[in-house]
Every structure is written in C-alpha cells, then in structure tokens.
Amino acid sequence: xxxxxxxxxxxxxxxxxxxxxxxxxxxxxxxxxxxxxxxxxxxxxxxxxxxxxxxxxxxxxxxxxxxxxxxxxxxxxxxxxxxxxxxxxxxxxxxxxxxxxxxxxxxxxxxxxxxxxxxxxxxxxxxxxxxxxxxxxxxxxxxxxxxxxxxxxxxxxxxxxxxxxxxxxxxxxxxxxxxxxxxxxxxxxxxxxxxxxxxxxxxxxxxxxxxxxxxxxxxxxxxxxxxxxxxxxxxxxxxxxxxxxxxxxxxxxxxxxxxxxxxxxxxxxxxxxxxxxxxxxx
Ligand SMILES: C[S@@+](CC[C@H](N)C(=O)[O-])C[C@H]1O[C@@H](n2cnc3c(N)ncnc32)[C@H](O)[C@@H]1O
Numbered sequence: 001x002x003x004x005x006x007x008x009x010x011x012x013x014x015x016x017x018x019x020x021x022x023x024x025x026x027x028x029x030x031x032x033x034x035x036x037x038x039x040x041x042x043x044x045x046x047x048x049x050x051x052x053x054x055x056x057x058x059x060x061x062x063x064x065x066x067x068x069x070x071x072x073x074x075x076x077x078x079x080x081x082x083x084x085x086x087x088x089x090x091x092x093x094x095x096x097x098x099x100x101x102x103x104x105x106x107x108x109x110x111x112x113x114x115x116x117x118x119x120x121x122x123x124x125x126x127x128x129x130x131x132x133x134x135x136x137x138x139x140x141x142x143x144x145x146x147x148x149x150x151x152x153x154x155x156x157x158x159x160x161x162x163x164x165x166x167x168x169x170x171x172x173x174x175x176x177x178x179x180x181x182x183x184x185x186x187x188x189x190x191x192x193x194x195x196x197x198x199x200x201x202x203x204x205x206x207x208x209x210x211x212x213x214x215x216x217x218x219x220x221x222x223x224x225x226x227x228x229x230x231x232x233x234x235x236x237x238x239x240x241x242x243x244x245x246x247x248x249x250x251x252x253x254x255x256x257x258x259x260x261x262x263x264x265x266x267x268x269x270x271x272x273x274x275x276x277x278x279x280x281x282x
Pocket of ligand 1: 072075145198
C-alpha cells in the first residue's frame, strides 16, 4: 500500500468512525483489509475503496470491515473504581421514601462492545437497589458501531474466564450455566438492557431520553482531542440534570464543560450535570 493510498484510507476511517490510525498502525490496516479483500477475491486497495464508498453494497461491506478495524476488548467490571463511584455517589444510600417510588434510573453505555460493561452496570445497580428495598425501575441502553459485537452482546453468553471479576454471589444470581464453560445472563437482567447500533459521530441525530448515568470508557481513546470534545458535547446534551458522566480515567485530561462539575472520587474521571437556577438544565 503506497503512502498516498494509506492517507486516503486513514481519512476514510477517521471520517466514518472517528478513529485515528497512526502511521505505525499501517500494518494493522493492511492486514485487516487484506483479510477481507481475500474473502472477496479483490486484489486492489483502490477497487476495494471504491466498493466501500459506493451505494448500498458499500454500506453493508463497511459494516463488515468496521468489525475488523475496531478493538472490542472488554470485560465485566473492567474499571472497578468507576463501579464503586456509582454505588457510593450516584445511587441512593438509604431506602427511597415511599412517595418517590418507584425510583427510576436511565443508563447509557457508549461503546458497549460485546456487552460486558452494560451487564456489569445492570448487575451493580440491581444489587444495590434490591438491597435497599422498595420499588425501582432502571434500564440500560447500550450502543456500539459494531454489529457483530452487538450480536454477541444480545446473546449474553460468555465463557467462564470472562467472568473472573464477577463475584460468586453475582454469578449465582445473574447468570446460569448453559454449557460446561458457558454462562448466560438471566432473562430478568437481560430485559433491563437494550442494545442498538449507534456511531458516536452521529449522536446529533440520535434521539435518546435524558440519561441519569452515561458510561463512556475506552471508546474515545481512538479519537483525537477535538473529536473527543465534539462527541462529549453531544453526550452532555443527553445527560439529565444531576446525571453523571463517567469516562475512563485519563481519557480527557483537563477537559471542562460549562454545565458539568467534576465529581471527585479516587482513580475515576466523572462529572455531574448541574441543574440551572430557575429550571432544569437547558
Ligand atoms: C475497547 S472497546 C470498549 C468497551 C467498553 N466500553 C469497555 O471499556 O470495556 C471500544 C468499543 O468502541 C466501539 N467504537 C469504536 N468507534 C466507535 C464509534 N464511532 N461509534 C460507536 N462505537 C465505536 C468499538 O466497536 C468497540 O466495541
């Protein structure tokens, strides 16, 4: 692949996914493209580029290629301090008064990959709220650009080693064994989680209800700073007054937003949307 071809591909990937492919990732791009081009019997990068950028067939082909270019590495309770933060700073610490029940919470996992983050959020919230007692309702909307990752997420089946951070109690309550080394999320938890395809670069067009908690970890790390800030500006618009945005620590050092205040909690990067005087946040 010539440097000119590489530059063209880098621009296409950046424009469509936000991902910045640094020069040292050229071999990764070449390997990913070559594997797919071999399957199609296509020998020329330019011909494949043309196929990808033209018409409905291009859109279908793009969805397949995106799966290979994106990193889906994840695990249950990946960043434990962020879950502790939710339990201690977002969820109620005492039973919710009868008059305010059912307690309601809307959650969004952005870049949910194969679903572990979304199910971890559902487990942490359900565990906490059920311990407090009273009536409650919560839903987790989990979105990603990758259709194959979302298909795995919807299946909700994981090999035992993926559950290494799930406690024995959580495993007994929220999973059932469906094969010697395969665990499936129980239907009661699955029905709380809804998966949908969404490119974070298209957020302006995404109709999402105000969220009480937005988790966005290890997605924006592939974007440049300007893109991270542009995406987060849209994300903040979907945060309810008082709602919390949790990023991965170190993902956007020094970032400020006029409608957010920093939530200080060890080893985390989190913000709360402040309600404006005289009404809700605009
Ligand atoms: C490394 S995984 C992070 C999974 C999970 N959030 C975690 O922290 O464990 C990154 C995910 O971001 C998704 N992603 C990358 N670019 C995206 C985009 N433009 N829109 C939506 N999702 C994207 C990838 O498909 C991948 O599943």
